Amino acid sequence: MTTSEAASLRVAVVGAGAFGRNHLRVYRELEQAGFPVELAAVIDPNDGARAAAETQYGVRGFATIEACMAAARAELKRIGAASVCVPTVRHAECARELMACGIDLLIEKPLAASLADADEIVRMARELGRIVQVGHLERFNPAVRAVRELLHRPMFFEVHRLSVFTPRSLDVDVVLDLMIHDLDIVMKLVGEPVREVRAVGLPVLSRKVDIANVRLEFENGCVANFTASRVSTERVRKMRFFQPQQYISLDFARQDLLMIDVSAAAEMDAAQLAAMAAAGGAAGAGGHPSPGMSIRKVAVEAGEPLRLEIAAFLDAVRTRSEPVVTVEDGRAALGLALEINAAIAAHARRTGL
Numbered sequence: 636m637t638t639s640e641a642a643s644l645r646v647a648v649v650g651a652g653a654f655g656r657n658h659l660r661v662y663r664e665l666e667q668a669g670f671p672v673e674l675a676a677v678i679d680p681n682d683g684a685r686a687a688a689e690t691q692y693g694v695r696g697f698a699t700i701e702a703c704m705a706a707a708r709a710e711l712k713r714i715g716a717a718s719v720c721v722p723t724v725r726h727a728e729c730a731r732e733l734m735a736c737g738i739d740l741l742i743e744k745p746l747a748a749s750l751a752d753a754d755e756i757v758r759m760a761r762e763l764g765r766i767v768q769v770g771h772l773e774r775f776n777p778a779v780r781a782v783r784e785l786l787h788r789p790m791f792f793e794v795h796r797l798s799v800f801t802p803r804s805l806d807v808d809v810v811l812d813l814m815i816h817d818l819d820i821v822m823k824l825v826g827e828p829v830r831e832v833r834a835v836g837l838p839v840l841s842r843k844v845d846i847a848n849v850r851l852e853f854e855n856g857c858v859a860n861f862t863a864s865r866v867s868t869e870r871v872r873k874m875r876f877f878q879p880q881q882y883i884s885l886d887f888a889r890q891d892l893l894m895i896d897v898s899a900a901a902e903m904d905a906a907q908l909a910a911m912a913a914a915g916g917a918a919g920a921g922g923h924p925s926p927g928m929s930i931r932k933v934a935v936e937a938g939e940p941l942r943l944e945i946a947a948f949l950d951a952v953r954t955r956s957e958p959v960v961t962v963e964d965g966r967a968a969l970g971l972a973l974e975i976n977a978a979i980a981a982h983a984r985r986t987g988l
Contacts, residue, residue, distance in 0.1 A: 644672050644949060645712060647703060647738075649729055650720035651679035651688040651696075654743055658718040659692045661945050672949055675714055676703050700732045714738060716766075716952050718945075722806045727752035730767070734759050739766035741948045744819075745811045746965035750973065753966045760962050768948045768958035769965030773816040774823070775943040778890045781935045783824075785883055785894060792821050792859035792876040796887075797867035800840050808843035809836070810972050810979070814863035817874065818975075819960075819968040821861075824876075827853040829971060834978040837988065839866045849975050892933040 648658045655677070662674040678697045679685040685696040697703035707714050719729050719742040726747045730740055740760075746769050747753040760767040773779055794817045822829075829851050836847030846864040853859070872887035882895040944959075951958040982988075 644716060644952065645675040645707075645714045646672055646949075647676040647678060647714050647717040648674075648688075648720060649678045649700065649717055649733070650722075651677050651681065651684040652720065655679070655718070655720035656688060656691075657941055658720055658741075658945065659688055659694065661939075661942050662718075663692050663694075664942070665946065665949075670946070670949070671953075675707075675712070678703050700729065700736075704736050716740070716949065718770075719743060723811070724748045724806060727755055730756045731759060734763050734765045734767075737763075737765075739952045741768045741770060741945065742962075742965070743770040744772070744965065745807065745815055745969045745972065746962065747969060748807075750966070750970055753969050757962050757966055766948075766952050766955065766958060767962040767965075768944075768951060769960045769962060769968075770944065771816060771819045771960045771965065771968065772940050772944055773820055773887060774960050775940040775947065776887055776890060777935045777938050777940075777943075778885050778887065778892045779820060781892050781933055782883060782885055785881070785892075785933065786824060787878055787881075789824055789876045789878045790857050792824075792857070792861075792874065794821065794859065794861045794874045795863075795871050797862070797864045797869060797871040799868065799870065800845075800866050805841050805843065808976060809845050809847050809863045809865050810849075810975050811969075813865060814847060814849065814861055814975075815968050815972045817861055817863070818971050819964065820874070821851075821859050822967065822971065823964070825853050825855070825857050825859070827855045827857065829974075830854050832971075832974055832978045834975045835982050836976075836979040844976070844979055847975070847979060849978075890935050890937055892935050894931055894933055896929045896931070 646662055648655050648662065659674065659677060662672060666672050666674055674692065674694050676697055677685060677688045677694050678700055679688070680698050685698065688694065689696040697706065716739045717733055719726055719740055721729055723745055726742055730742060733740055747756060756767065796813045796817055798813060831852040834847060834849040836844035839845040845866045849861040851859045870888065874885045876883055880897050884893040947959050
């Protein structure tokens with residue numbers, strides 16, 4: 636790609652629903668901020684959604700990918716990249732059509748509705764030399780980026796992702812809708828294959844599973860518990876994990892990272908700890924750290940995850956480099972999510988649910 640092409644990378648957004656509108660907003664904001672990108676088109680078969688997006692973002696709309704590509708060819712204005720923000724069941728067909736036109740893709744999570752579809756996307760990306768990044772947004776959360784510097788041997792995770800009910804994304808269950816974010820992150824942080832999956836889930840307000848609890852054990856003995864609900868009365872997005880001599884708490888929404896370090900205590904013998912406890916008993920009762928423990932808030936540079944995600948995607952397209960979240964990463968997260976869903980179904984059969 637030449638410098639002139641890189642300076643005016645033209646992008647399209649396929650799907651003008653809630654996710655698509657956010658992608659449109661960020662592309663336009665990046666363009667207005669001087670980022671080398673041009674928001675060229677929005678594609679959606681729904682006349683109302685497409686017209687609203689055209690008006691709000693001042694972008695040309697098309698009912699089909701074919702119509703958009705035909706216009707680009709006729710006007711000699713190539714579109715080089717696109718965000719795929721359609722319902723999950725349409726990811727594979729849209730990806731197929733766009734990659735065949737030489738377009739690099741940012742595909743919203745989950746990558747596809749089935750492993751067969753995901754494998755087709757992986758195959759086409761390799762054969763056609765296309766950049767495909769999967770929209771696991773929380774990978775770009777500044778707190779998640781910061782926590783990588785603190786890792787040395789995580790052995791236990793406790794993750795909660797709770798949301799109030801919304802009719803959005805009811806084409807998939809809560810595992811593929813919400814929990815998949817955390818599955819992707821924990822798999823990346825642990826870096827080991829999953830050895831055992833235990834899961835339970837129930838439909839509550841929809842026909843698909845709306846609340847689920849999952850226990851994973853990895854090959855190195857690390858255990859992770861996940862709870863996801865889209866029928867909660869509150870919004871919670873937190874992850875806590877333990878590793879030798881450290882406890883780390885991450886709040887996705889607040890982009891907060893707290894670390895409790897007990898390494899000093901680990902180096903003391905019983906007599907030293909007892910003496911410190913006696914001297915610091917009053918302070919400890921007042922809510923201060925226990926002897927030998929240090930609590931600190933880790934510095935996190937705030938930022939909008941979607942803006943960071945899209946900027947990283949555009950950089951991968953320009954440099955032809957591997958994206959932060961690869962198509963293989965997306966396939967792995969989907970595979971684990973589907974395995975969890977199978978475990979939930981098996982549990983439901985055993986218990987008569």
